[in-house]
Amino acid sequence: MRSLPLLVLFLCSAGPLLAQDRPVAITGAALVDLDGGPALEDAVVVMQGGRFTAVGPATSTPIPQDAELVDATGMWLVPGLMNMHVHFGLKLPGAAGAALADETPAELALRMAANARASLHAGVTTVRQPGDEGHVDLALARSIERGEASGPRIFSAGEVVQVTGGHGSAVDQVANDGPYEFREAVRREIRAGATWIKIAISGGIATPGGDIAASFMTPDELEAVTDVAHRHGVKVTAHSGSPQATRDAVAAGVDAIEHGYFLTRAEFDLMRDRAVWYIPTIVVSQPATMPFFERIGSPPWYLDRVRAVGERHWAALESAIAAGVDIALGTDQLPHEENDGTVATVREAEYYVEAGMTDLQALRAATVEPARMLGIDTEAGSVEVGKLADLIAVAGDPSRDISALRQIRMVFKDGARVR
Ligand SMILES: [Zn+2]
Incomplete structure (x- = not known):
């Protein structure tokens, strides 16, 4: 398997x-x-x-x-460089996102291709896309592979698999409830070409309602996802800010946790013991990213959520590094997005050093460690x-x-x- x-x-x-x-x-x-x-x-x-x-x-x-x-x-x-949390079709709440409300699938594809090219120029040669709309991410991956579009090599999850009312469900067409629907959803993404499955198991910053600390998915739903994905040799990663949701997901056999806003040393010890990867995306919650959120016209509730999460998220990153959990760099911002005088990918790596890694460890988190997480370390x-x-x-x-x-x-x- x-x-x-x-x-x-x-x-x-x-x-x-x-x-x-x-x-x-x-x-x-x-x-x-x-x-x-x-x-x-x-x-x-x-x-x-x-x-x-x-x-x-x-x-x-x-x-x-x-x-x-x-x-x-x-x-x-x-x-x-490798960036393991990238949405080339990223649309955030606020003015910039609202301007894309009528974006057609063709326009989305071209915008994503432009972002892929810019990321490659910023030195990012491999990315993982944990969830984008309409399977454009999978089409873009194939287009780059054929040499048509210019961009990083892409490992992609297709659309996020989640419950009714879950994180980001306002923009997603399909939601799932119960293990039967989750099995079908996972198989649908794998049929479309997904090489990862992304589930959303707690609330997030970008969702106006919903508790980040909540645990949405039941054990039978989580186990349905990991069982079906692993039967296909496909790994599962979970958007999670929540300690409870993380413990539930690790028990069900997920391979990676994204963000981990409110996680504590206890969850990271558990993840380390079960060889579960952590993708911090620390740039999304730190004060230096506020000018970006203001630039894209983020609404006040969004800025409040970023501020409320920032310190807890930073403590989580420090705990993860101290626990020795496997960490692969990911930003959840565009890899080449301007951030604090550099690009998001580089700023993310710098934060890892500020939070306790050596410079060498941070460089590895941006190169060999993601390759190991993707299972391509014998190739890249x-x-x-x-x-x-x-x-x-x-x-x-x-x-x-x-x-x-x-x-x-x-x-x-x-x-x-x-x-
Ligand atoms: Zn994301």
């Missing part, structure tokens, strides 16, 4: 289609060691056919004669021969100072330079 046929199919077709035939060789840069060792100075990284074909010191790594040379002297190389998430050639070049060593990610100079995906 842990074999993932969908992912294997996806990855087999992902690389070569976008790749160029001529090898590319990056020279002069230092390759950061994500296992904590010293960086490899004056490294050579060769990419061809969408994958790394040679990685090593300049003194002993041959460069193919026909290679296109890229001089990265003075830069540090790290794997492409590190700069090694044979792996997918997703890479960024930055003006400092982010394993020593995560804020070096503010200075991204080059972005490669599938061995091709996109910035």
